[in-house]
Amino acid sequence: MTAVLLAGCGGPGGSGGGSDELVVSGFSFGAEEFEKTVVAPFEEETGIQVTFDPGSNSDRYNRLLVDRARPDVDVVLISDLFAADGEREGLFTDIDPGSVPNRADTVEFARDAPGQGIPYTFTLPGVLYSTDAFPDGPPTVASLWDPELAGRIAVPDISATAGIPFLIAVAETFGSGPQDVDTAFAKLAELKPNVLQFYSSTTELLSLLERGEVVAAPGLDLFAYDAVEAGRPVAWAPFDRGRVLSYNKAEIVEGAANTDGAQRFVNYLLSPEVQTRTATAFSDKPVNRAATVPPIMTEVAGGAATDPGAAGYVPLDLDFVGANRGAWIDRFAREVSG
Template sequence: MKNIITATLVPTLASTFAFLSLTTAAPARDLSISVYGASQDAYRRLLYAPFEAKCGCKLIVEAGNSNERLAKLEARKGAPVIDLAILPDYSAVYAARKDLIDPIDVSQLSNYTKLYEFARDPIGNHYGVGYTFYATGIVYRTDKISISSWKDLWGPKLKDKLALPDISSSQGPMLLMMAERAFGGSDPAFSTGMDKVAVVKGGVVSFYSAGTELVQLFQQDEIWAAVTGRFNWPLIKRLKLPLAWASPSEGDSGGMNVMVVTKGSKNRDLALQFMDFWLSTEVQEKLAAERIDSPGNAAAQVAPEAAENLTYGEDNVRRIHLVRPDIIDQQRAGWVNTWNEKIKP
């Protein structure tokens, strides 16, 4: 009888403990993120899925362009849906000014010290952390012209053969800054740069808004030079034309994308874990290897064939003059008004 009782009780107790374990286990958590729409399949494979496996959580992804997503953050102020957002640095400045985001406790980021110095606190007060950056420079036809300075864009050979970014695009302020620098201006509002663009506007084939327009313009021999972000270079290179990325004496301009944590997020700890995972050397190298993001992690190593398509390496980093995001935030409305008066057809 003793053996029968023991045999009966053991499975019963085991079942009870199993039941208690199931009923007291913490439920799986969701982390909601707001990101750009590009390269989402690759992000899912290289970033989202590995993090979900690591954290036992689920990522809810809201994708779209930065202006639309920023508007949603503002509309949801006080009742945030998103925990972590990816924004251009100047949009993050706006978000901080509107009290839409909170400072980041960088002591919780084990990969923070691996970042380039300029990526650690790009908008001030630790409201954002830079995970990638890019150069804005000049692509040109080497069989038609030579480019050694930004001033060369104003040369007679490029009349009716030039494409420049519209002020409404992310590249517009970068163009203004480099024109300001090239022609000796020092106005934070880039008034010299604006005037110089106005001078050359009659010879500009397109003030483009989407970088994909440049592929067709080069292909049809409508343009011989264009100002664009480095992220467009892989697309343009596929044309198999005699094209090069210029190395002007003044250097290149550039911009940065940052991660921010929304004010009132209920998953701040999980957001910081995801942020740290994204900044890790391993993840940054995988994204760079597939030509998706130039690594903000200075320890990341990128093979030459991938690096050619990115803003990578000490020489490229040293050449970049980043436009201060607070200047873009302060000046953008005025730039648009002046552009419409002086430049827009």
């Protein structure tokens, strides 16, 4: 995902009171920009020294499990699925609503999200496509099975960010609803003649699109930003059915040494000024309704970039996905991509 974030090593877990030090854990991508855009201004405004060290979702989550008795992290910025896993494991603690007033100004899904943490940015799965191949508008989910597209589409691996949302869209399109994954897997197996490649990286997908080797691919809206800005014949559109969004969540670690500072950081991250800066610096779509997004976001995604709910997007059913994700990964490899 394009969200940036930071992790760090600090002292052992303490009473959770105030301190002038804070340890924040988050993503590797764009860490330097995040430090300039969020961390340094936060330190200047509050006098709190932030320690950070980037890492992947899985690596950081596993560290939390190992260190749960003596956590050395205060705030974790992590994807929705890992956040849900951590909440079930008791790794995180409740956030005091009175300490994070900026949440009241967020879009509906972030304001009402279940669990302990708070969503601070989101991604929009949909379909990237060649405007040369589809001059009259984007392909529908069902049209990806058109025999004329044999060997001309790419499909995300189920472990990619767009993978499970595409599975849900296929279930909505061909099955009885978003949980009809048996129908979805059967249809994905039928799609194989049209698939040139199952992709797992953004670079891989964009190269295929820009060379014209594929003309359509389920993927995230942010994948299209650079190509659209450069005037290349690439566009993105929401799925016509089965629109689910993914998000990153700010969580406070159970037993954190500085819960007061952690809540202050989360509130700062949700402020309209910071959300505007992060949208511009590294394409994190804001959840604060007063934030301003760069023009490319709305050029690519329209109103969904600022109000996904109004565009028909709903969050993933994290309980359903979390209970089945491991089996789906195995099944995808066995029945679809293998």
